[in-house]
Each structure stands twice: as structure tokens, then as C-alpha cells.
Amino acid sequence: MIEVSSLSKRYGNHLAVDNVSFSIKKGEVVGFLGPNGAGKSTIMNIMTGYLSLTAGSVSIDEFDIMENPEEAKKRIGYLPEIPPLYTDMTVKEYLYFMYDLKKVNFPKKPHIEEIVRLVKIDNVYNRLIKNLSKGYRQRVGIAQALIGNPDLLILDEPTVGLDPKQIIEIRNLIARLGKNHTIILSSHILSEIQEVCERIIIINKGKIIADDTAENLSKNLSDDHSLSVRVTGSEAEIYKILNSVPGVKELRFAGSKEEGTVDYIIEPKENCDIRAAVSERLSERKKTILSFRSNEMTLEQIFLRLTDAADKGTQLLSKAKPESDEKTEEAPKVKIEIEEDGEATVIENKEEEEN
Amino acid sequence: MSAIFKREFKAYFTSPLGYVFLAIFLFFEDYYFVNLFSYGSPNNEIIFPALSFVVVLVTPVLTMRLLSEDRRQKVDQALLTAPVTVAGIVLGKFLAAFAVYALAFSPVILFEFIVTLVSAPNWLIFLNSWLGAMLIGGALIAIGMFISALTESPIISCILTLITFMLLMVLPSLASLTGVEWVSKAAEKIAFVNLFNTFATSVFHVVDVIFLLSVIVVFVFVSIRAVERRRWA
Numbered sequence: 001m002i003e004v005s006s007l008s009k010r011y012g013n014h015l016a017v018d019n020v021s022f023s024i025k026k027g028e029v030v031g032f033l034g035p036n037g038a039g040k041s042t043i044m045n046i047m048t049g050y051l052s053l054t055a056g057s058v059s060i061d062e063f064d065i066m067e068n069p070e071e072a073k074k075r076i077g078y079l080p081e082i083p084p085l086y087t088d089m090t091v092k093e094y095l096y097f098m099y100d101l102k103k104v105n106f107p108k109k110p111h112i113e114e115i116v117r118l119v120k121i122d123n124v125y126n127r128l129i130k131n132l133s134k135g136y137r138q139r140v141g142i143a144q145a146l147i148g149n150p151d152l153l154i155l156d157e158p159t160v161g162l163d164p165k166q167i168i169e170i171r172n173l174i175a176r177l178g179k180n181h182t183i184i185l186s187s188h189i190l191s192e193i194q195e196v197c198e199r200i201i202i203i204n205k206g207k208i209i210a211d212d213t214a215e216n217l218s219k220n221l222s223d224d225h226s227l228s229v230r231v232t233g234s235e236a237e238i239y240k241i242l243n244s245v246p247g248v249k250e251l252r253f254a255g256s257k258e259e260g261t262v263d264y265i266i267e268p269k270e271n272c273d274i275r276a277a278v279s280e281r282l283s284e285r286k287k288t289i290l291s292f293r294s295n296e297m298t299l300e301q302i303f304l305r306l307t308d309a310a311d312k313g314t315q316l317l318s319k320a321k322p323e324s325d326e327k328t329e330e331a332p333k334v335k336i337e338i339e340e341d342g343e344a345t346v347i348e349n350k351e352e353e354e355n
Numbered sequence: 356m357s358a359i360f361k362r363e364f365k366a367y368f369t370s371p372l373g374y375v376f377l378a379i380f381l382f383f384e385d386y387y388f389v390n391l392f393s394y395g396s397p398n399n400e401i402i403f404p405a406l407s408f409v410v411v412l413v414t415p416v417l418t419m420r421l422l423s424e425d426r427r428q429k430v431d432q433a434l435l436t437a438p439v440t441v442a443g444i445v446l447g448k449f450l451a452a453f454a455v456y457a458l459a460f461s462p463v464i465l466f467e468f469i470v471t472l473v474s475a476p477n478w479l480i481f482l483n484s485w486l487g488a489m490l491i492g493g494a495l496i497a498i499g500m501f502i503s504a505l506t507e508s509p510i511i512s513c514i515l516t517l518i519t520f521m522l523l524m525v526l527p528s529l530a531s532l533t534g535v536e537w538v539s540k541a542a543e544k545i546a547f548v549n550l551f552n553t554f555a556t557s558v559f560h561v562v563d564v565i566f567l568l569s570v571i572v573v574f575v576f577v578s579i580r581a582v583e584r585r586r587w588a
């Protein structure tokens with residue numbers, strides 16, 4: 001669906017996007033994650049044809065955005081960071097205008113009314129856009145992106161500046177849209193990316209520093225693969241049960257925080273998923289699990305770790321290796337190297353390919 | 356292009372701008388017509404040169420936000436990421452401004468019909484004068500639109516356009532101060548705002564028509580280039 005190849009964008013002496021490559025398959029929901037100024041919006045603006053590129057290429061359904069922009073743009077619905085709205089128009093007038101501008105073939109009225117119902121703006125349909133709240137403006141922005149039912153939706157920070165209720169509503173809307181569209185979503189809100197996106201591309205200083213699922217990023221980048229468990233029973237009794245689970249490397253007693261319960265930290269052997277076995281063994285012995293969690297890094301920790309490492313040039317990033325997954329198995333497998341000058345460089349994982 | 360045209364034309368009348376523009380023209384057109392009519396003159400074509408200062412003073416208001424406002428409000432992101440060409444966007448905007456300008460001159464045609472009821476005006480000269488007004492207006496709008504493509508501020512665009520138009524008007528006077536003949540002649544050619552008089556006193560000057568059409572084409576083209584250039588910045 002989307003092929004971005006060796007994309008670079010230079011503003012004067014500043015290299016905003018540096019040799020970025022990735023591909024996105026039809027139906028994927030991909031999150032662009034990165035600090036402010038990382039280059040997320042620039043990449044999106046280039047992909048939608050708003051900005052030119054300095055080097056590389058972007059193709060949407062095999063239509064190059066520079067060589068065949070009209071065909072490529074027909075396949076894209078774009079919500080920029082600031083919704084591009086004519087505030088002197090009513091919602092209806094604006095959507096009708098965008099319909100005409102995009103030269104859509106669907107019947108006008110039913111198509112627009114369907115979108116209006118989908119994004120829940122029917123109650124403000126005849127109101128002037130300048131009188132709408134930020135949340136509604138954002139929805140109108142999403143509505144205009146949906147006109148023409150494009151396969152690809154590019155949403156640049158769609159929840160920025162919204163209140164928590166509006167954020168949840170927009171997030172739910174994106175999740176619904178994700179069932180029928182390929183979506184690229186940018187955000188610096190980690191929970192949003194984690195909830196909505198199947199795949200995450202982390203960008204820092206114009207470069208991709210990781211590209212994988214949140215789960216795999218956590219698994220591959222975390223040094224800590226241990227599990228914490230709180231179970232009813234005595235220290236010795238639970239130790240005995242847990243120690244009998246195959247794949248357990250080490251057990252650490254973490255105290256008794258509730259009466260009649262014990263906490264244990266379980267260290268598994270390398271590449272060993274013992275969660276099901278632990279749960280089954282405890283259930284067999286009629287022990288109640290009160291809490292059970294992985295101590296792997298959260299997305300927030302991964303993000304901070306990756307971006308800090310890239311900034312400081314420390315060597316801890318070389319493990320961003322995606323696991324085989326139906327949607328991500330063909331995703332670019334990356335390896336990050338920190339150069340002497342402190343720059344993080346993404347190189348293809350040739351070892352993987354050779355294998 | 357038609358979607359942009361419709362939106363821009365309508366936008367002039369969702370704010371007082373379009374109404375004020377038309378009202379100013381109507382006021383002066385009425386004033387000159389009533390004067391001519393009361394003196395029994397059938398020469399309505401001289402209304403056009405008389406309106407030249409109104410054109411110079413008021414047309415910048417028509418062009419000031421054509422391309423600058425979209426950029427300021429970031430609406431250009433919707434336009435430039437839609438499956439339309441930059442030329443289509445720019446032409447749509449140019450034609451919308453031109454349509455409002457042409458609308459402002461429509462009462463004069465009505466006045467000519469009124470005069471026809473009681474006298475025998477020279478329609479050929481009148482139509483020639485009207486054509487001149489349209490071409491001069493088109494050229495000014497194209498220049499104003501180009502200036503609006505260079506800035507994000509409609510106010511700055513308005514001021515720069517006004518200065519440019521006034522320079523176009525007074526250029527021959529300034530050039531004559533140099534005392535060099537060819538400079539004066541060149542200035543007279545460039546100062547096309549003064550062609551209002553030429554069109555009102557003679558019938559169809561091909562050279563002037565071609566010159567004004569060229570100005571329109573050149574400035575519409577450079578406006579397109581100015582918008583495209585921003586993508587490469």
C-alpha cells in the first residue's frame with residue numbers, strides 16, 4: 001500500500017528527515033511516535049504531497065506522490081495537526097466543498113451524511129465552524145479526511161488539545177475506522193499509540209530508531225523479562241509450586257503485602273514463556289492468583305530509553321528485532337547502531353535476511 | 356477549480372468585504388452617472404477612467420487574502436493534499452476575485468441601457484471601455500494575488516498591493532522627473548492603470564489588449580510558482 005524509500009527532507013542546513021524507509025501494508029494501523037520536532041509531521045506532509053522531498057520516494061498504491069500526485073492523493077485522507085477548516089463556512093458547506101474539491105464519485109448527500117453520522121457531528125451540521133469547540137473541529141477535520149472513502153488515513157496528532165472525554169471519543173472513532181482503513185497515526189501520547197496501533201515506528205531526529213509491535217519492542221528491548229505474582233498461600237508452599245514449573249530459572253521472594261498472600265518475582269529461562277504454565281500450576285494446587293504481571297518495560301519506558309539513547313549515543317538499542325507476526329513479518333527489520341558522533345543509525349538486519 | 360471558485364466567490368459575501376467593495380463602486384458609479392445624466396451627456400464610457408482611482412484603492416482588499424489567508428490558517432494543507440493541481444487552485448481563486456470585480460462594474464452596463472432609452476450612445480466605445488476596465492482589473496488582481504502568495508498576512512499583502520498599484524499609477528510622473536525620454540516612454544507603457552483613458556477614447560487597441568492579457572498570464576503563472584515553491588522550501 002505505502003512504500004517510503006530513502007526519504008530525506010532538508011530545510012536549508014537542517015536535515016529534518018534523514019534517509020527514512022518503511023512500508024505499510026493494506027489494513028495496518030501504524031503509529032508514528034516521537035518527541036516534538038522529531039520529523040513525524042514532515043514525513044506525513046511529504047507522504048500527502050503537501051511538502052516536496054529532498055531525496056527518496058513515496059508511493060501510495062504504486063503511484064509516486066511526486067510523479068503522479070493526483071492519483072496518489074485520491075487514495076489519501078489527511079488530517080493535519082491543525083484541522084484545515086474554513087471557519088466562515090458551516091460544517092455542511094465545508095464538507096460539500098471538500099467533496100467537490102476531491103472530485104468524489106459517490107452520491108453526494110448520502111455519502112456526506114454517512115460520514116457525519118460516523119464521526120458524530122450531525123448535531124452541529126448546520127453550525128458555523130468558527131463557533132465549534134476544539135473537539136468538534138477535530139471531528140470535522142476527520143470527516144473531511146473520510147470524504148471519498150480513501151483507503152489510507154493519515155492523522156497527525158488527532159487528539160492534541162482535547163479534553164480526556166474527547167480523547168477517548170476520538171480514539172474510539174479511530175479504532176472503528178481502523179477496521180476498514182489503513183491508518184497512520186502520529187502522536188507523542190504513548191497510551192494512545194499503544195491502544196490504537198498494531199505497529200509502532202519510533203522517530204527521533206528525523207530517523208527511524210525502532211519499528212515493531214509494542215509487545216515486541218518491549219520484549220526485545222527490555223533487560224527484565226521477569227514476572228511478578230501475588231498468590232494466596234505461604235512462602236514455602238508457593239516456592240515449591242513455582243519451582244516445579246518448567247522454564248523457571250530463579251525465584252525471588254518479594255514479601256507479603258497482604259495477609260495470607262505472598263509475592264514472588266519469577267525469572268524465566270531465556271526465550272521461555274512461562275506465564276501459562278505458572279497460572280495452570282497454581283490453579284491445579286488451588287492457589288488464587290491476586291495479581292500477575294510482566295515486569296517488561298512499558299511503552300513509555302521504551303520510548304524514553306530509545307530517544308535518550310539516541311540523544312546520548314549510548315549502546316543499548318541494538319535489539320529492536322520484530323518477531324514473526326502475520327501483519328509485521330514483512331515489516332522492515334531494523335537494527336540500531338550508535339555512531340561515534342552520537343547519531344543513531346538504522347541499518348537493515350542483514351543477519352536476519354541471510355538466515 | 357470550480358469548487359475553489361464557488362467557495363472563494365461565496366466567501367466574499369459571508370463577510371462584509373464583498374458588500375463593502377460593491378457598495379463603494381456603486382456609490383461612485385452612481386455619482387458619475389447622475390452627473391453625466393443631468394448634463395445630458397450620453398458618454399457613459401468616461402465613467403471607467405473616472406473610476407480608476409477607486410480601482411487602485413479598493414482592489415487590494417479583494418486580493419489581500421486570496422492566497423495568504425489559507426496559508427495563515429493552514430487551510431492550504433487541505434487544498435494542496437487534495438487531488439487538484441496548484442494551477443487549478445490559483446485559477447479558481449483568481450476567477451472568483453475577478454468575478455466580484457466584474458460584478459462591481461455591472462451597474463454601468465445598466466446605466467448604458469438607461470441612456471439608450473433617451474439618447475443614442477456609442478456602444479462600441481462603451482464596450483471597448485468596459486473591456487479595458489475588465490482587462491486592467493484582471494491584471495491588477497493577478498498582481499495582487501501574486502503579492503498575497505508571498506506573505507501569510509492579509510494586511511501586509513493589502514499594503515504592499517496598494518503601494519504597487521499606486522506606483523503603477525504615478526510611474527509616468529516619477530519617470531518624467533528623470534528627464535530621459537525612453538524612461539518616460541517605458542514608464543507610460545508599464546503604468547497600465549492609465550490605459551483606462553486610452554480604452555475610453557479609442558476603439559480596440561490590439562497591442563494594449565495583448566499587453567494586459569500577458570500581464571494576467573504572467574502573474575497567474577508566477578502565483579502558481581510561488582505556491583509550488585513553498586513546497587520545496
